[in-house]
Amino acid sequence: MTAARRFLIRLFNSAARRVQDERLREEIAEHIALQTAENVRSGLSPAEGRRQALLKFGGLEAMKEDYRAERSLLIIENLVRDLRFATRMLRKSPGFTAVAVVTLTMAIGANAVVFGVMDALILRPLNVPNAESLYGTEYGVDTGFQSYLNYIDLRDRNHSFDDLAAFSMAFVGFDTGGNSTSASGYAASGNYFDVLGLHPHLGRFFHASDERGRNSAPYLVLSYSYWHSRFQDDPSVLGRVVRLDKHPFTIIGVAPPDFRGTLVFVSVDFFMPIVNEELVNGEHLLDARGNTRAIFETFGHLKPGVTPAQAVADLRAVGAYLEKTYPKEFGQANYSLAHAGLTSFGRAVRAFMTGLMLLTGLILLAACANLGSLFGARAADRSREMALRLALGASRARILRQLLTEAVLISLIGGVVGLLGSVTLLQRMSMWQPFPGAPIHLPINPDARIYAVALILAFVTGFLFGIVPVRQVLKTDPYEIVKSGSLGQVGRRIAVRDLLLGVQITICAVLVTSSMVALRGLLRSLHGNFGFETRNALLVSTNLTMAGYSGEGLPTMQKRMLDEIASIPGVEKVGLVNNYPPLIYAAGSRVNVFHEGTKELRPSNVAFAPYRYDVSPGYFDAAGTSLLAGRAFSWHDDQDAPAVAVVNRDLAGKMFGSVPNAIGRHFTLQDATRVEVVGVVENGKYFSLTEDQQPAVFLPAFRSPASLSDVVVRSPRDPQQLAASIRSKLRELDAGLPVDVSTWNTMLDVALFPSRVATVALGVMGAIGAMLSITGIFGLAAYSVSKRLKEFGIRVALGAQRKEVLKAALARSFKLLACGSAAGLLFGILASRVLAFIVYAATPRDPLVLLSVVVVMSLLGLVATWIPAQRALSVHPAMLLREE
Amino acid sequence: MKLKIGVQQGTLALMVLKTLDVLGPLHGYGIARRIEQISGDLLAVNQGTLYPVLLRLEQEGAIASEWGSSENNRRARFYRLTRQGQKRLQVETQGWEQTATIIRRFFSAKTEDLS
Numbered sequence: 001m002t003a004a005r006r007f008l009i010r011l012f013n014s015a016a017r018r019v020q021d022e023r024l025r026e027e028i029a030e031h032i033a034l035q036t037a038e039n040v041r042s043g044l045s046p047a048e049g050r051r052q053a054l055l056k057f058g059g060l061e062a063m064k065e066d067y068r069a070e071r072s073l074l075i076i077e078n079l080v081r082d083l084r085f086a087t088r089m090l091r092k093s094p095g096f097t098a099v100a101v102v103t104l105t106m107a108i109g110a111n112a113v114v115f116g117v118m119d120a121l122i123l124r125p126l127n128v129p130n131a132e133s134l135y136g137t138e139y140g141v142d143t144g145f146q147s148y149l150n151y152i153d154l155r156d157r158n159h160s161f162d163d164l165a166a167f168s169m170a171f172v173g174f175d176t177g178g179n180s181t182s183a184s185g186y187a188a189s190g191n192y193f194d195v196l197g198l199h200p201h202l203g204r205f206f207h208a209s210d211e212r213g214r215n216s217a218p219y220l221v222l223s224y225s226y227w228h229s230r231f232q233d234d235p236s237v238l239g240r241v242v243r244l245d246k247h248p249f250t251i252i253g254v255a256p257p258d259f260r261g262t263l264v265f266v267s268v269d270f271f272m273p274i275v276n277e278e279l280v281n282g283e284h285l286l287d288a289r290g291n292t293r294a295i296f297e298t299f300g301h302l303k304p305g306v307t308p309a310q311a312v313a314d315l316r317a318v319g320a321y322l323e324k325t326y327p328k329e330f331g332q333a334n335y336s337l338a339h340a341g342l343t344s345f346g347r348a349v350r351a352f353m354t355g356l357m358l359l360t361g362l363i364l365l366a367a368c369a370n371l372g373s374l375f376g377a378r379a380a381d382r383s384r385e386m387a388l389r390l391a392l393g394a395s396r397a398r399i400l401r402q403l404l405t406e407a408v409l410i411s412l413i414g415g416v417v418g419l420l421g422s423v424t425l426l427q428r429m430s431m432w433q434p435f436p437g438a439p440i441h442l443p444i445n446p447d448a449r450i451y452a453v454a455l456i457l458a459f460v461t462g463f464l465f466g467i468v469p470v471r472q473v474l475k476t477d478p479y480e481i482v483k484s485g486s487l488g489q490v491g492r493r494i495a496v497r498d499l500l501l502g503v504q505i506t507i508c509a510v511l512v513t514s515s516m517v518a519l520r521g522l523l524r525s526l527h528g529n530f531g532f533e534t535r536n537a538l539l540v541s542t543n544l545t546m547a548g549y550s551g552e553g554l555p556t557m558q559k560r561m562l563d564e565i566a567s568i569p570g571v572e573k574v575g576l577v578n579n580y581p582p583l584i585y586a587a588g589s590r591v592n593v594f595h596e597g598t599k600e601l602r603p604s605n606v607a608f609a610p611y612r613y614d615v616s617p618g619y620f621d622a623a624g625t626s627l628l629a630g631r632a633f634s635w636h637d638d639q640d641a642p643a644v645a646v647v648n649r650d651l652a653g654k655m656f657g658s659v660p661n662a663i664g665r666h667f668t669l670q671d672a673t674r675v676e677v678v679g680v681v682e683n684g685k686y687f688s689l690t691e692d693q694q695p696a697v698f699l700p701a702f703r704s705p706a707s708l709s710d711v712v713v714r715s716p717r718d719p720q721q722l723a724a725s726i727r728s729k730l731r732e733l734d735a736g737l738p739v740d741v742s743t744w745n746t747m748l749d750v751a752l753f754p755s756r757v758a759t760v761a762l763g764v765m766g767a768i769g770a771m772l773s774i775t776g777i778f779g780l781a782a783y784s785v786s787k788r789l790k791e792f793g794i795r796v797a798l799g800a801q802r803k804e805v806l807k808a809a810l811a812r813s814f815k816l817l818a819c820g821s822a823a824g825l826l827f828g829i830l831a832s833r834v835l836a837f838i839v840y841a842a843t844p845r846d847p848l849v850l851l852s853v854v855v856v857m858s859l860l861g862l863v864a865t866w867i868p869a870q871r872a873l874s875v876h877p878a879m880l881l882r883e884e
Numbered sequence: 885m886k887l888k889i890g891v892q893q894g895t896l897a898l899m900v901l902k903t904l905d906v907l908g909p910l911h912g913y914g915i916a917r918r919i920e921q922i923s924g925d926l927l928a929v930n931q932g933t934l935y936p937v938l939l940r941l942e943q944e945g946a947i948a949s950e951w952g953s954s955e956n957n958r959r960a961r962f963y964r965l966t967r968q969g970q971k972r973l974q975v976e977t978q979g980w981e982q983t984a985t986i987i988r989r990f991f992s993a994k995t996e997d998l999s
Contacts, residue, residue: 006943023961027912027935030960034913035931037956056931063932070936070943 104414107367112422160311161300165195185270187277203253226269369504372468379469387478407466415458508769509824515766531684533624575619610695630679651695777864797877809872
């Protein structure tokens with residue numbers, strides 16, 4: 001109690017100092033006066049009386065120190081004084097301060113941004129109760145996809161999960177009364193919300209008991225944000241009937257505000273029971289065990305006490321059972337656990353973010369090394385001041401505290417500025433929608449965790465580079481320094497700084513190398529051969545189910561669409577592909593292909609599993625895929641004609657030996673259809689840009705009609721005008737058909753997205769790295785030049801040439817730069833192997849990359865040493881020698 | 885007599901409290917005089933050390949102070965004991981007496997008593 005009270009009073013007094021000093025002075029004066037009077041009364045002269053009184057009172061200054069220490073918190077007072085002094089010192093050298101603050105701003109800002117993204121994607125669990133025991137399941141290699149029947153078996157046969165829920169994505173035309181707009185949602189299993197343990201904001205959720213067979217539960221739960229934006233928070237929506245792809249659904253509830261679905265980077269508009277999914281997707285997905293596209297992700301809470309390892313073993317056992325029971329459809333696929341909320345992307349995202357965090361950590365380290373050497377140099381410059389202060393009785397601890405205060409002050413300023421910048425950036429990112437139309441959304445809210453991380457980083461870096469000059473100060477011998485007027489043994493002290501700078505340049509060269517590798521990879525992937533031509537091509541995407549077409553109506557309507565679009569002036573070629581063209585939305589599907597004459601069409605007998613595209617006549621022309629041999633499809637290749645296929649060069653070579661060999665040969669599909677190869681087309685990219693060459697097979701689109709299709713339109717016309725005329729043409733055809741038109745290049749952005757993000761991220765890192773090495777080299781060169789100006793003066797006076805002066809001034813910096821760059825290049829090449837997973841064609845063994853790194857680093861060196869070199873050259877011997 | 889700072893401060897504080905208890909409100913010089921009269925040379929050379937102790941006691945709430953006028957009609961700071969200080973004086977007096985008794989007994993003990 002008393003101690004706390006005293007602490008508060010002292011704290012308060014630290015703030016208000018003046019008033020109390022006055023009081024003490026008055027009290028002392030009065031005390032001395034009274035004592036003097038007493039002394040005079042006892043017979044001393046006034047002067048002697050006063051002297052005696054003063055003697056009796058004791059050491060005045062020491063007593064005042066004590067008094068002050070009692071009155072207020074000395075630590076705080078010293079801190080305030082140190083801060084004031086530090087501010088003054090920093091203001092005195094604005095160049096140094098600016099360099100240090102900018103360095104820290106970049107380093108801490110980069111760390112805060114990367115941490116923010118990592119926090120949002122990986123560290124933060126889904127926003128549902130007990131998220132820590134929530135796990136997703138993986139089926140096969142790196143994917144959450146599986147069939148509905150497999151999910152049912154998994155749900156009923158496992159012993160590790162409390163319950164398992166599943167969902168798939170549903171993209172629909174959402175109609176509240178004659179105003180169909182596209183919306184996206186989850187088709188979720190009945191137990192979805194119960195597994196998550198959520199409670200509705202309004203109304204009710206659907207439950208497992210609502211599922212009574214196919215299309216038995218026409219219910220709809222809205223997400224809070226969709227309820228807010230489309231229905232203006234209207235509570236009377238409950239019970240309202242809306243139409244999804246023209247089928248009636250009743251709104252029964254609204255999800256809680258902070259729940260946006262169980263995928264971290266997707267925000268959905270609604271949730272519907274998966275048993276009704278057929279109505280909106282138009283396919284009987286739920287009954288086909290072989291259709292592994294039916295379920296997007298399966299997840300649930302592990303039972304208490306079940307470890308993840310036990311759960312994996314349990315899931316594998318179910319997988320083994322399924323494989324034995326359904327050898328035809330199940331195939332070889334292991335189950336395992338996954339990060340709920342990221343499904344199949346988990347591993348890649350985690351690897352990428354970890355790599356990025358590592359790189360930003362390196363940046364911070366480089367910044368520390370950089371500032372450490374700057375601070376060391378500064379402390380050496382101030383050795384005279386330190387020596388004087390030591391000589392005047394300051395303790396070494398006090399001086400160190402002063403230096404640390406300066407370092408921490410700088411790092412705090414840098415930290416705060418960096419934090420502000422990164423928060424703005426993160427807020428931008430959370431508003432960002434990379435792909436128009438797709439519900440992708442990065443859930444970043446800069447919160448206390450990010451602030452805390454940034455501040456902790458600022459403190460840690462401050463201490464790290466602040467302690468560099470400690471040894472120097474501890475070793476300072478005031479007598480020597482005051483006597484000689486400069487520092488004693490220069491050599492060794494510089495060596496520590498040299499090491500720091502070397503490390504820093506190495507790190508920066510690593511960053512520059514990896515950003516070069518990534519950049520080059522991206523450039524290559526933009527100009528690579530995809531097996532189709534994306535320039536001057538539009539994609540017209542339609543989902544006929546949304547407009548109520550089905551069965552026989554699909555091919556008829558699609559043919560009419562093709563004819564109508566082809567009739568638009570300026571359109572050169574049109575062709576249709578079911579679902580999506582290659583590389584779009586990473587939506588490649590594979591088909592099992594058997595050698596002709598295979599008896600049992602079992603998974604183990606599959607010859608190849610090429611990507612499958614169902615295309616119309618004219619597609620290859622429109623897509624710009626060149627035909628190497630045989631023929632393309634014609635309108636006669638329909639359901640009544642014999643089955644035919646076009647294969648790519650890869651499949652032709654692998655299956656039939658060579659391209660000419662393949663024509664006229666046969667293979668067998670899973671459903672035992674015998675298919676004749678009539679043509680071979682060039683190779684291409686299908687699923688992702690980084691894939692190895694994959695086999696592909698093209699089948700006639702109208703043999704197996706699908707409602708979702710893309711028409712490829714090749715035309716030199718302006719894409720926007722053309723898109724408008726395509727839209728109006730199709731509206732004439734059917735006013736109720738939602739149409740998406742975009743250029744093929746735009747759509748390709750999705751495929752390029754990961755490598756773009758990687759390149760931008762690495763590019764920024766590289767730029768920061770470059771900046772850091774500039775400031776670092778500049779710092780060292782400027783310092784060594786200023787230290788040796790006198791020496792240069794003498795050299796010049798003795799007749800040294802410019803070249804020799806330059807050599808003396810900058811040789812050390814350049815040597816460091818060369819060594820650091822070489823080491824960094826080596827490390828960078830090693831690190832770039834990791835990049836190859838994300839960035840297409842990222843190979844560090846590329847002479848152009850190596851050359852550009854060398855050029856960049858030398859340019860950096862040149863830029864950084866320019867000013868110090870100028871200074872060294874402008875030395876005027878007479879003036880310099882006169883100076884001291 | 886040279887006492888260690890902690891002990892000195894402790895004893896000094898107690899003396900201050902006792903002085904104020906006996907004599908009522910006093911200014912710094914008065915307190916110093918009184919302590920000097922009774923304790924001899926504890927404050928003989930270092931009257932100044934009293935002031936940090938006074939400040940500390942005031943911060944702890946054992947005494948309070950206000951401006952008044954001294955015998956030569958000048959402004960002086962007068963200290964008085966608060967109720968909290970009264971309590972503290974009692975407690976500490978007891979403590980001191982106990983300690984003193986124990987120490988006295990200890991020193992007066994003979995060798996055979998200790999064995």
